Amino acid sequence: MAHWLFNEEHEMFRRAVRSFVKKEILPFVEEWERAEEFPRELYRRMGELGYFGIKFPEAYGGMEADLIAEAVLIEELARCGSGGVAAGLGAHFRIALTPIWKFGNEDQKRTYLMPGIAGEKVAALGITEADVDSDVAGIRTTTRKDGNEYVLNGNKMFITNGVMADFVVVAAKTDPAANHKGISLFIVERGSPGFLVGKKLKKLGWRSSDTAELILDEVRVPAANLIGEENKGFYYIMQNFQWERICMALQSVALAELALEQAIRYAGERTQFGQPIQKFQVIQHMLVDMAVNIEKARQLTYHALYLFMNGEDALTETAMAKALAGEMVREVTDAAVQIHGGNGYMMEFPVQRYWRDARLQSIGGGTTQIMNKMIVKQLGLAGN
Known part of the structure; x- marks a missing residue:
């Protein structure tokens, strides 16, 4: 149904995305649901088409379009009928990459945002914990400063792309006594010593997305991987x-x-x-x-x-x-x-x-x- 919010360019983009979904996602939905994951190549394909970069600056490989265009993409991905596919792709470009774009430094944008937009690296956002769902201020993952590194300890739960992600934007408390005013964000790379996937979770729905428990056991992260300012993560x-x-x-x-x-x-x-x-x-x-x-x-x-x-x-x-x-x-x-x-x-x-x-x-x-x-x-x- 047509709506005044969308102009002709938006509708042209909608037709392009709908055609892509019909040809390159819909035929494989059942297969991916049974496998409980979709292939990494889909991230690369989305990157090639420029879909991950809709709202991001051209300087980092984005399209610098408006949020209405991204809304069109979100609607059309949802119409593939697999919540898992829409969730996995969405968690990457609209949730995990955004803090790096908005608050990260230039080096972080070159190292993580650009390959993320290109679909060459997969990102996840690590906030939720087993006993802390909507109460972000109540997270228990902590970190301490040790020279030019931060040392993270804690568990994250229900993390979309947790298994496949090349890096995770993790929320941790740099000042536990300060409650929500003591939370910071860090970029943690897969393969970092002590950073493990506890288990891949079995779900009622969204089955084609990979959802995981993540374990951080004395994980050392370079101070350069702090996003923005310390204690501003909340x-x-x-x-x-x-x-x-x-x-x-x-x-x-x-x-x-x-x-x-x-x-x-x-x-x-x-x-x-x-x-x-x-x-x-x-x-x-x-x-x-x-x-x-x-x-x-x-x-x-x-x-x-x-x-x-x-x-x-x-x-x-x-x-x-x-x-x-x-x-x-x-x-x-x-x-x-x-x-x-x-x-x-x-x-x-x-x-x-x-x-x-x-x-x-x-x-x-x-x-x-x-x-x-x-x-x-x-x-x-x-x-x-």
């Missing part, structure tokens, strides 16, 4: 959270739209009592409810995107969009499975994957409950 992380949440809302809307398309197609083909089930009013109303709920989430998400790209305070709208879209996609994909009946429960039909992948949308990037807590605060309501 603020660096927070600055990108709004964009991450808008991206997750965009993914939710795109996945829900895909589920609706599949449900409409199936309802037109599946016959019961001598006619397509699409003729039954109860199915028609289910499909209408799905379409209306998708559109609600889409409009709120686009509004948040518009505010954010124009530099306005979009904290409330971003939290609302993330919460609404994350819950909506769960409901829409569940309805799509229901419309498919018994076939919806079979692995041969993609709606079961949409349903499994959708479940994370209300958890990752800040749970719905955390979003609601933020909105309560923004509205000035009573409560903690």
